[in-house]
Amino acid sequence: MNYQKKYPHVFSPYKLGNRMIKNRIIAAPSSLICVPPGGLFTPEHIAFFELKAEGGASIVTFGESVVDESGKTKNKSLMLDNPDVLPHLAQFSKAIKRHGAIPNIELYHGGFYGGILTSNGDRKANQPAYGPSAEVRSNGEVIEEMPEEMILKIIESFARAAAFVKRAGFEMIMVHGAHGWLFNQFLSPVHNHRTDRWGGSFESRARLYVMTLEAIRKAVGPGFPIEIRMNGSECFDLIGKPGLTLEDGIHLAKILEDKCDLLNISAGIHENTTMYGKMIPSMFWEHGCNVEYAEAVKKEVKNVAISTVGAITDPDMMEEIIASGKADFIEIGRSLLADPFLPHKAELGLDKRETNTCLRCNNCLAQTVVDELSECAVNPIIMHEKDDMLRRGLPTAPKRVLIAGGGPAGMKVAIAAADRGHEVILCEKTGELGGAIKFAKYCDFKHDLYDFQEHLKYMISKAKIEVRLNTPVTPELVASYLPDVLFVAVGALPIIPGIPGIDGANVKLAENIYGNEDSVGKNVVVLGGGLVGCETAAHLNRLGRSVTVVEMRDDVAVDANDLHKAALFLEMSKGVKVVTNTSGVSISKEGLLCKDKNGKVLYPADTVICAVGYASTNPDTEKLRGAAPKVHVIGDCDRPGKVKEALYTGYFLALDL
Secondary structure, eight states, rough: OOOOSSSSTTTTEEETTTTSSSSSEOOOOOOETTOOOTOOOOHHHHHHHHHHHTOOOOEEEEEEESGGGGGSSSSSSBBTTTTHHHHHHHHHHHHHHTTOOOEEEEEEEEOGSSOOOOSSEEETTTEEEEEEEEEOOOSSOEEEOOOOOHHOOOOOOOOHHHHHHTTTTOEEEEOOOBTHHHHHHHHTTTOOOOSTSSSSSSHHHHHHHHHHHHHHHHHTTOOOOOEEEEEEOGGGGTOOOOOOOOHHHHHHHHTTTTSSSSEEEEEEEEGGGGGHHHHHOTSOOOOOHHHHHHHHHHHHSSSSSEESSSOOOOOOHHHHHHTTTSSSEEESSSSHHOOOTHHHHTTTTOGGGGOOOOOOOOOHHHHHHHHHHBBBBBTTTTTHEEEEEEETSSSSOOEEEEEOSSHHHHHHHHHHHHHHEEEEEOOSSSSOOOGGGGGGGOOOOGHHHHHHHHHHHHHHHHHHHHEEEEEOOHHHHHHHHHOSSEEEEOOOOEOOOOTTTSSSEEEEHHHHHTTGGGGSSEEEEEEEOOOOHHHHHHHHHHHTTTEEEOSSSSOOTSSSSSSHHHHHHHHHHHTTTTOSSSSEEEETTTTEEETTTTTTEEESSEEEEEEEEEEEEEOHHHHHTSSSSEEOGGGTTOOOHHHHHHHHHHHHHHTTT
């Protein structure tokens, strides 16, 4: 009798070309900006991807590998026209294959982006930008029409790169034909005004796709799986502007279905910045928001497999998508950073609380702009895979560990310390674990954060951790327990500005309104336009309140990463009024009296919400600093910040025990 899997459709095999794929979960293409000059992998780069293969993904895809220098859009990229990368590619493919997964690689050309600003913001010297047609962009950048000999050379470059990566042991190829890069530019009537065989009709504008796929097929031979990433829609219709539609996506799919083995149906382009949060779905979009495009394409094409992508994190949703025939494969990106072992855990039918949850905060993408490293807000291992593997294998003598505070920092350090074999007691002064993230239960666009909290609580329940609720940690308690190590994670305190009326009955702290929204009036003014204030405003606006955010600086949400900030601004544009360069003066029953450059102005409000920030100064912290032989202060009581900072410090300190 066969073992009955909880998700039989997700974990059924599928034949692509001459390769049998073990399940329907693909690690979506991702790339690393920190690749050294020349595109040479290091063991750390390989470990970043290998963990996804070890975690159970059937196909692991390295993204945005440049086939020709003219298409390079990043300062540092994997260059497939550099023969020196061959042994590095071979090491990569072997690392993926030894876990039973298929190594895949995304072949890529940026089109006119290869000649203008790089993703790191550096202007390229003396390199013309070539696109389908000559144009001058709104910022003054000049695009030249790509001559036919250059088009043919690029097609040859794709074919040569395909043969090259096959030689290196890759068993599948993806062509990036979406999101506003080269192929998408040629297909778009906005950019392609040519009158030769590369422009005009839809079929002519799609000629570059067809000829490139034909050249690749000739280079790799029959049976070698070829995937193409394409747009189901550019999503301009959602903001009332012209662009390629779902009907165009279906048309393209019909043209390409006999030229490849898998159509990866994505959505959106870089130029449509308003919809960037749908291309890489932010927390304000529903999970699986782009499945509709894959489903529509699959109804119209019969000779090719279809994959879908877009914040699909729940195995139940994956099973429904595959079982109902909406798609044949699920491509997952950010969720495999949050938990590379998501496929493995789903295949075993483990409780979903075992799986670490992606917050869709886009820290992983935004961080690359800061320091070229991709970090996950809820998984400290990412970009430390090799180091983590080595440190976990080191022997340790069991220690007595006491943790003060049951928020995310305290819970994470407790789990990590228990995993290392230490004796752990976790004390929380309230009756519930969760700390500063307990609010997420009551905010619909923060439900992923709530799931992450439940994951931490569940993992604590499974570990050998003694949890003591309603137990403040005092120096006397520490003395009675005699721990070797004390972790202080008691959180930060909200800053209360010293303005008249701040203690009025109509004033509430932002952290206290969640779960108590009925106590908030119809007209609301939020004092403080940081991330907490703006997200609170967005939450209340969704509940039908009239909300104004007042911020003393010249911008709001300055503590958010750029991608989340853009998504948050889009959400706030649906009704939240934002006032900057304005300070609160006093609060009365009528509302918040403020001062701006023109003088004083009253913003009427039934409720004023205080969200001006947090301070690490906490009397409980100071009492405990010398209470044990070794004391670590972590999380917000050390420095107020985001979940990521709290988790990382605690996790790595626990590995040091």
